[in-house]
Amino acid sequence: MPFDSMPQGGSRGDPWARVCHSCKMPIGVNEPTEELRFDVDPERKLEEMNGTYHAACAKPLLSIKRALDMLSWRPS
Numbered sequence: 544m545p546f547d548s549m550p551q552g553g554s555r556g557d558p559w560a561r562v563c564h565s566c567k568m569p570i571g572v573n574e575p576t577e578e579l580r581f582d583v584d585p586e587r588k589l590e591e592m593n594g595t596y597h598a599a600c601a602k603p604l605l606s607i608k609r610a611l612d613m614l615s616w617r618p619s
């Protein structure tokens with residue numbers, strides 16, 4: 544796949560360009576991303592963290608999410 548050799552000039556102002564939910568920087572089309580969905584939050588405080596992140600920016604959040612998923616999984 545020749546994705547690496549694609550010309551990237553002038554893609555900054557694309558209206559569909561995604562912005563990282565964490566660092567607010569644009570996410571390039573070739574950059575790895577993570578889609579975060581905190582749908583297990585009972586207090587709904589984490590819902591505003593839902594969004595698209597750079598894969599690197601999402602890493603700490605993914606570990607938080609994993610911890611929350613474990614916490615939320617308990618018999619009542």
Ligand SMILES: [Zn+2]
Binds near residue numbers: 565567568596597600
């Ligand atoms: Zn980011």
